[in-house]
Amino acid sequence: MKRITALLALLCLIPSFLFAQTPYQPSEENLRSRQDFADMKFGIFIHWGIYSMFAQGEWYMHNANLNWQEYAKAASGFYPARFNAEEWVQVFKDSGAKYITFTTRHHDSFSMWHTQASDYNIVEATPFKRDVVKELADACHKHDFRLHFYYSHLDWRRADYPIGQTGKGTGRIPKPNYATYLDFMKQQLTELLTNYGEVGAIWFDGVWDHEKDSEPFDWHLREQYDLIHALQPACLVGNNHHRSNNPGEDIQIFERDVPGENKAGYSGDAAISQILPLETCETMNGMWGYKIIDQNYKTTKELIHLLVRTAGKGANLLLNVGPQPNGELPAVAVKRLREMGQWLAKYGESIYATKGGNDFLAATLLDASPNIVATRKGDVVYLHLLANDQQEIRLSAGTRIKNAICLNNDAELSITKSKKKQSILLTDLPTDEPDLVIKIIL
Ligand code: GLC
Numbered sequence: 001m002k003r004i005t006a007l008l009a010l011l012c013l014i015p016s017f018l019f020a021q022t023p024y025q026p027s028e029e030n031l032r033s034r035q036d037f038a039d040m041k042f043g044i045f046i047h048w049g050i051y052s053m054f055a056q057g058e059w060y061m062h063n064a065n066l067n068w069q070e071y072a073k074a075a076s077g078f079y080p081a082r083f084n085a086e087e088w089v090q091v092f093k094d095s096g097a098k099y100i101t102f103t104t105r106h107h108d109s110f111s112m113w114h115t116q117a118s119d120y121n122i123v124e125a126t127p128f129k130r131d132v133v134k135e136l137a138d139a140c141h142k143h144d145f146r147l148h149f150y151y152s153h154l155d156w157r158r159a160d161y162p163i164g165q166t167g168k169g170t171g172r173i174p175k176p177n178y179a180t181y182l183d184f185m186k187q188q189l190t191e192l193l194t195n196y197g198e199v200g201a202i203w204f205d206g207v208w209d210h211e212k213d214s215e216p217f218d219w220h221l222r223e224q225y226d227l228i229h230a231l232q233p234a235c236l237v238g239n240n241h242h243r244s245n246n247p248g249e250d251i252q253i254f255e256r257d258v259p260g261e262n263k264a265g266y267s268g269d270a271a272i273s274q275i276l277p278l279e280t281c282e283t284m285n286g287m288w289g290y291k292i293i294d295q296n297y298k299t300t301k302e303l304i305h306l307l308v309r310t311a312g313k314g315a316n317l318l319l320n321v322g323p324q325p326n327g328e329l330p331a332v333a334v335k336r337l338r339e340m341g342q343w344l345a346k347y348g349e350s351i352y353a354t355k356g357g358n359d360f361l362a363a364t365l366l367d368a369s370p371n372i373v374a375t376r377k378g379d380v381v382y383l384h385l386l387a388n389d390q391q392e393i394r395l396s397a398g399t400r401i402k403n404a405i406c407l408n409n410d411a412e413l414s415i416t417k418s419k420k421k422q423s424i425l426l427t428d429l430p431t432d433e434p435d436l437v438i439k440i441i442l
Pocket of ligand 1: 047058059205206240255281288
């Protein structure tokens with residue numbers, strides 16, 4: 001602790017403009033952690049807070065312009081009697097995921113751990129009085145599950161947060177003071193990175209709140225990133241800012257889109273990093289936080305396709321679950337996750353520790369199709385046929401193929417060659433699979 005305090009004191013002495021100027025050199029541990037993370041390919045996002053009690057999603061405070069003092073009363077009724085960190089982690093393990101990203105503090109300002117920086121936290125402001133971050137951290141460490149923390153930059157409650165585009169109707173009397181707000185965030189980040197063991201990443205969100213300011217807002221990001229790396233060098237920094245990466249960031253995040261697509265409209269300004277691990281976050285239904293009327297869950301097949309398409313771009317999928325106010329995971333979510341786990345138990349080799357196979361497809365596939373996705377591990381390429389509507393896969397004549405096996409039924413596939421092309425024949429293969437996985441040894 002003494003060492004950390006001394007380190008923090010030292011960091012505070014460094015003027016912030018120097019943070020911004022120094023080139024970022026990730027440590028060895030950080031580079032290893034990036035690789036471990038990239039190999040995991042599948043994680044679970046958890047949006048859980050006192051907003052879950054309203055069952056209207058995590059933006060309810062802003063959407064309904066709830067008064068901050070009225071909203072806070074929800075805390076005194078928050079008693080998630082059925083919360084069991086071990087059970088959650090077991091479900092996530094069963095899904096084949098390798099890490100979680102937990103919302104430690106969302107835009108509503110409520111902290112889900114016993115922070116000393118504010119009494120608006122789960123231990124002091126609720127009758128539950130349990131530090132759920134601690135319980136989750138313990139369960140993750142015990143079961144060898146990687147732990148990431150989501151942390152909101154924006155705040156709809158604190159007076160010192162310089163109000164941006166959102167949370168304007170919460171009735172607080174603004175006294176903007178970014179210096180004190182930044183200190184508060186640094187104190188909280190220090191706690192999260194000191195008291196909960198190894199943290200795989202800090203996942204920031206909310207800087208877009210100041211996107212439309214006439215004067216660019218200086219969040220002092222680098223100062224926060226350097227603090228994180230000083231406390232835990234292997235901890236990755238990600239920021240859901242929807243833009244190209246800034247120095248000090250270790251992963252690139254895409255919201256609701258696989259890298260390279262911009263269907264959700266968030267990723268238009270982001271050049272895809274060629275160096276950093278990529279991660280796509282997506283909901284299982286439509287909302288991140290628990291929303292009682294939102295039962296529009298994607299099917300297991302759709303979720304498997306999403307995972308495959310994401311891996312095909314070389315990215316991880318961070319799939320969200322919004323636990324109920326009583327602490328249980330929604331039953332539909334659990335069912336979907338277990339089914340994904342069954343699929344991954346059989347086809348995991350085509351996902352985990354793979355790289356995206358776009359280059360292979362571009363160089364070899366004669367009939368490009370959005371329903372053919374490739375992942376790759378050295379000399380092995382996995383072709384994922386998501387539509388399963390072809391008789392053959394036509395590849396350029398020069399493609400070096402030793403053999404091709406359909407992983408769904410272990411059949412070795414015939415290959416015909418001519419001067420112009422070679423074809424992997426897809427006769428007598430199962431028709432009812434969500435994904436036909438063809439393993440090609442080069
Ligand atoms: C958006 C939302 C936020 C959610 C996040 C997850 O930034 O504002 O509520 O936590 O997406 O990606």
